[in-house]
Amino acid sequence: MIVADSFEQVRSVVTGKAGLAPTMGYLHEGHLSLFRAAREKSDTVVASIFVNPLQFGPDDDLSRYPRDLDRDHRLAEEAGVDVLFMPPVDEMYPVPPATRIVLDGVADYFEGAYRPGHFEGVAIVVAKLFAGIQPQSAYFGRKDAQQLAVVHRLARDLSFPVEVVPVSTVREADGLALSSRNRFLTAPQRQQALALSRGLLAAADAAEKGELGGLALESLVIAEVDDSGLDLEYVALADSATAQPRAILEGESFLAVAARVGETRLIDNVAFSVEGDLVTVDRGQTLEGPSVLEEE
């Protein structure tokens, strides 16, 4: 595995079809599933690790975002990454960019509303990675459902010749969606946090049994979150492509939730696909044992 710190170096070592998995590091099995998906379709798998300051707001957790570069290096290499791109901030932003990329509509609600400026930061860093690395395919986790919609739209609107590939959420054996931020949770908070996946999975069950009402599905999540003592930000059913709220489950949709426990903000979702009377749910994949995040 080659470690690169500049776009030019990445381009100089890529051969054939490049598959890109952008991350902020502190890798876990969710990231590894991106790398493995990239491995299947690519000649050169490029993973990036960059904690992008522009996607953090003033009240966000940029300064305490977890880092463990030795473990990241080992995990990326084991998962078949060919090029690990770890740019310093001054490679990505040699000067503060004058260019802003704004997505209307798709970035308006949910994360866009609760984290002003977040998707502008995501958009510019993803655009830079697409422009500077020129991947044929790029892998993003379904856990960030709205980000996936933003990236799909960005790639299409700017004519990047890249296939944006969604990869299922990975969950701990008890249902908690993997997140680098899980490491901030105390044992009691971690128990509380299970309300998110419990609520979403209950809604997934109800949808498979024919419940298509957005409010009804959202209520199942709200009930679990309220009981748990988490501080709920939003629960919403939305169109997967446009990230606009939906009243009725149809087409490609996601049911997303965001909540705070103490200082930590958690998000999770399940993805639905409705064809005729058939409702298919992507609940994510569940690990059999503890994730690498639980190892310390």
Place this chain on the structure above:
Amino acid sequence: MIVADSFEQVRSVVTGKAGLAPTMGYLHEGHLSLFRAAREKSDTVVASIFVNPLQFGPDDDLSRYPRDLDRDHRLAEEAGVDVLFMPPVDEMYPVPPATRIVLDGVADYFEGAYRPGHFEGVAIVVAKLFAGIQPQSAYFGRKDAQQLAVVHRLARDLSFPVEVVPVSTVREADGLALSSRNRFLTAPQRQQALALSRGLLAAADAAEKGELGGLALESLVIAEVDDSGLDLEYVALADSATAQPRAILEGESFLAVAARVGETRLIDNVAFSVEGDLVTVDRGQTLEGPSVLEEE
């Protein structure tokens, strides 16, 4: 010469280093000088012709922008273009883009102030051409001095691996900068329009003789324009990289003017480079006989 109507087709025929010259068609010697500059540095020269609706405001001249595709085809082929990319609007914008690219600072003054939204339109179409064609070099005329600053900044901020190459303005024998919009000028208007280049060239002479004051240089242009009866929009000395106004001639600068004659809006500029006491001016290159625009 291959005529392509999709990004995919362009990518499929490009070999080696691609040089891109984006245009809006109705080609003249200014465009041809872009193609020839591209020819020198590229294995495949791609010229695009696309009258981009997003860079025209509601009061601009989109509907009457001149077109002559047969002549364009002939001139492009003669100038050594390998691929002529003429995308229909629905290849560029299959749906109205949700993505907006905004440049702060560099797009604030001059054209940015007089044509609100213009540089957002320029930025998205140039970003799409860079993303979809992946050129190693791209050629833009110095006549659009602020656009050149915008494109330089966009390419850098988004990490496109493209060299943005400025190409000198081309002028008719009497000094008028070539522009597809010149065809709208009546004979008397064309005489009036000469005030722009006369003023700029007078300022260039003064600068070479040591006049470094922005107001003094601007005054030389204003005097000519006022005498001519043109409707002046702005005259400004600006930093070539940031497109911010400058009070004193230094470093890389341009002196730009915009004015209306009847329904037609004209712009022109000269570019300065100051090193120590030495002032070098790019006045553009002057044709010996009438341009192809005068042929009809």
